[in-house]
Amino acid sequence: MYISISDRKGGQQDQAGAGPASVHPAFRLSPVIIWLGVVSMMTDISSESVAAILPLYVTGYLGLSTIAFGVIDGINQGASAIVRIGAGWVSDRTGRPKYVAAAGYGLSMLVRAGFLVAGGFWALAGIVTGDRIGKGIRTAPRDAMIAAEAQPEYLARSFGIHRMLDNIGAAAGPLIAFLVLLLIPNGFSTVFGVSLAFAVIGVAVLLLVVPDRLQRRRQHPGRSRPVVSWNLLRWSRLREPGLARPMAAAGLLGVLTIGDGFIYLLLQHRESFAIQWFPLLFVGTNAAFLLFAVPVGRIADRWGRVPVFLAGHGALLACYLLAGLPTAGIPATIGCLLLLGLFYAATDGVLAALVSQLAPPERLGTALGTAQTVVAISRMAAASGFGVLWFAAGPGMAVAIATALLAAAIAGAALLFRGSTAAVPAS
Structure with a gap:
């Protein structure tokens, strides 16, 4: 069914200076954001059902080392960096973000079929690389569509609602993996088949339901499209204020940020629960994300996105502390999952809202792609480095070192944000 988008009245009053700055229009959620959330939901059922079994599949079923898993998880975190900026730039240049995003969703769908036949490190690394490149192609154009459809005063809330729908899928995927492994011990191939089916549904919804257009407020009279530049990676192209x-x-x-898989392996190593229960750790984190996404987005819009972003990393720090305890039991494990979900709720959509607040509309996709590239590359380094550290020093010492370094990094990030225009609340 085609979803029509009605014009918003008064959405630009505060931006243009007409009317009191303290009066905001009522919050209205575009159906396009809802449908993009449904696409992300189907895709996350697909990807997270595999992600929930991948740590045990690699280290247990295939018998590979934590270094091998660290490399694969690093690829999972960072391979998308190869194309994120380029995909955002193409989206800006063509003005057709839907089809750029569809190319990324379609690539992930196609390579996901490879899980049904892969059985070694290099095959898995190749499949994960292709899947993450697809994610890199789709993310910036999709977020640009969300930013274009959202009211400027409610950017973080709109991203939070999209992430909430996204994380319904992220919670359902591991739950499906858990049920499959409960019914079929070592039924990894069945999980891979279910994953492929949901990827197909997600692509179909995007192509058939989501309209291929941007809101008119993204169009600025007299402002031309970006000039073609072969040097897409020049930092000066994106040196907007703040x-x-x-x-x-x-x-x-x-x-x-060492990656969820390693945190769950730490918990499994400490508690020694059966492998069938491992996917429920992913369910717990994503359920917490689902619980926190919208309230945290509202807090970020009201009180400032930078404090919420930093507080989210404080939650991650507390999660590391709980995961690193030598003995803790079920309450500490549940607390760890809640803190990890809170971390994602306070950082993922909030960072996108920060960039959307600062970047000019004609380069929004490129700016979002750049921010996502920075995060992807840094998390790739984190996963690979932590895998080596675990192998060399053991899990307890590895997480202790990561905890100390994260505490120092939060203090450094607070200094970087000081004086930035991003630190000013949107209101």
């Missing part, structure tokens, strides 16, 4: 410092802070914090 944008460099948030990206540097995100990169600094990202290099200390």
